[in-house]
Amino acid sequence: MTRARDLAAFVSNADGDIKFDTDTLFIDSSANRVGIGETSPSSLLHLKGSTSKITLEDSDVSGATCMIQGGGAGNLTISADPDNAVTSSYITFQVDASEAMRIDSSDRVLIGTNSSRTVQGFANRTQIEGTSATTSSLSIVRNSNSVDPPYINFGKTRSTSTGGSAIIQQNDVLGRIDFAGGNGSNLNDLGARIDARVDGTPGSSGDMPARITFSTSADGSSAPTQRLSIPKTGGIVFSGGDSAESDALDDYEEGTWTPAFVNTFQEGAFASATGFSSVTGVYVKIGNFVRVWAKILGITGSSGNLTGDDNFSFTTASLPYEPDDMSATFRAATGQLTVYQSVGTGTNASGPLIFLMSNAAVVCQVTGVSNTVSSGSADFLISAAYYSS
Numbered sequence: 001m002t003r004a005r006d007l008a009a010f011v012s013n014a015d016g017d018i019k020f021d022t023d024t025l026f027i028d029s030s031a032n033r034v035g036i037g038e039t040s041p042s043s044l045l046h047l048k049g050s051t052s053k054i055t056l057e058d059s060d061v062s063g064a065t066c067m068i069q070g071g072g073a074g075n076l077t078i079s080a081d082p083d084n085a086v087t088s089s090y091i092t093f094q095v096d097a098s099e100a101m102r103i104d105s106s107d108r109v110l111i112g113t114n115s116s117r118t119v120q121g122f123a124n125r126t127q128i129e130g131t132s133a134t135t136s137s138l139s140i141v142r143n144s145n146s147v148d149p150p151y152i153n154f155g156k157t158r159s160t161s162t163g164g165s166a167i168i169q170q171n172d173v174l175g176r177i178d179f180a181g182g183n184g185s186n187l188n189d190l191g192a193r194i195d196a197r198v199d200g201t202p203g204s205s206g207d208m209p210a211r212i213t214f215s216t217s218a219d220g221s222s223a224p225t226q227r228l229s230i231p232k233t234g235g236i237v238f239s240g241g242d243s244a245e246s247d248a249l250d251d252y253e254e255g256t257w258t259p260a261f262v263n264t265f266q267e268g269a270f271a272s273a274t275g276f277s278s279v280t281g282v283y284v285k286i287g288n289f290v291r292v293w294a295k296i297l298g299i300t301g302s303s304g305n306l307t308g309d310d311n312f313s314f315t316t317a318s319l320p321y322e323p324d325d326m327s328a329t330f331r332a333a334t335g336q337l338t339v340y341q342s343v344g345t346g347t348n349a350s351g352p353l354i355f356l357m358s359n360a361a362v363v364c365q366v367t368g369v370s371n372t373v374s375s376g377s378a379d380f381l382i383s384a385a386y387y388s389s
Contacts, residue, residue: 061086112136119187120180154196172198174210189222199232251288257281257320259294283320290321291385321388 016029019039026035035041038048047054051071058064063085069077081089092114093101102110106123110116113129130136142150154175158166168174179192193215200209209232215224229237259279281294 117187120178120190121188167204168198168202170198170201174198183222190217190224191222192216193224251286253285255283255320257283257292257294285321285388288387288389289385290319290323290388291383292319293383323386324389 018027018029019025023035023037023039026039026041028035028041031041033041033044033046035046036048037052038046047070051069053067053069056066063083064081065083065085067077067079067082069079071077078091080091088105090105091103092099099114100111102114104110104116106116107125108116108123109126111128112135113127116123116127128136128138140150140152142148156168156172156174157164158168158172174196176196177194178190180187180190183189195213195215197211197213198209199211202208211229211231213226213229215226217224227239231237259281279294281292283290283292
């Protein structure tokens with residue numbers, strides 16, 4: 001027998017809609033929708049309340065529940081075992097019958113794997129694992145009509161809780177990138193490391209001196225040793241731990257130059273030389289040390305011998321950097337110009353020829369080498385090193 005108050009709670013209208021207890025449960029027959037706490041459901045199942053929650057409970061395990069909850073301001077909470085009744089709970093996301101991502105009980109995000117592993121001793125919060133470049137990679141792309149890039153940001157404080165900004169100190173590591181490799185049993189052996197470290201005393205605002213260090217592990221070791229660093233003052237410092245500023249590669253430049261010859265080919269074998277087809281030069285400058293190379297192609301002239309009295313010269317004004325004033329001793333010891341001679345038809349020559357360089361003009365004077373140059377053409381390759389402050 002049905003009681004009167006139960007009939008009053010169950011209402012079926014002319015449209016076929018059914019509701020229980022006003023709006024506790026509403027079935028919209030025209031749209032085939034169900035509302036709980038809502039008499040105008042906007043989806044197949046519409047829940048409405050001050051805290052809308054769906055609870056899923058496993059009848060085989062006492063207290064094992066999962067929950068989906070919608071809160072104020074559009075918040076959504078998905079909970080696996082919210083009462084912590086069991087251990088090792090997790091949330092999985094599956095696509096096409098395959099697991100795409102997992103959040104495990106240690107709050108780790110696993111993509112491409114369903115179990116966490118350590119790399120260099122750390123079971124990291126986010127892990128991507130796969131068997132190809134596509135499944136084992138991460139991309140960050142920014143699309144904007146500007147010069148601004150995508151970002152990877154590292155932040156370090158001395159605070160002991162989240163949200164802090166306690167000032168850091170000298171040698172604190174601001175960020176680190178480690179490179180580890182499989183050793184047959186794990187991924188805990190480290191091969192290389194890049195660090196950004198505080199290089200001085202940070203200020204309260206707008207003052208964060210730092211250096212970047214590059215370290216590698218030697219053969220038979222998995223403990224990286226510093227090989228190179230970029231200090232706060234700039235430049236490059238080589239070797240493990242050496243912070244001497246004088247060792248820094250603080251200036252590197254390379255380019256081209258064209259020698260400007262004077263009194264060209266007027267003695268000995270070059271007395272009747274008519275010129276050359278092309279002259280090209282390149283240089284490298286490291287700090288104050290300059291190295292130059294030049295090619296002189298297609299020199300033509302009559303036969304003769306190169307002797308200690310023969311010379312040709314080009315001005316130092318045509319050099320990429322002006323040499324410092326050099327004494328005769330310095331010039332003989334370190335200011336030599338080496339010329340490799342490649343001669344044309346009918347020519348018998350040996351090289352290299354050694355020339356001396358002065359600070360007024362780079363005078364190419366043969367020193368103790370005799371070479372025969374017959375009519376035809378000859379090429380010269382010149383190299384020199386000097387100091388320019």
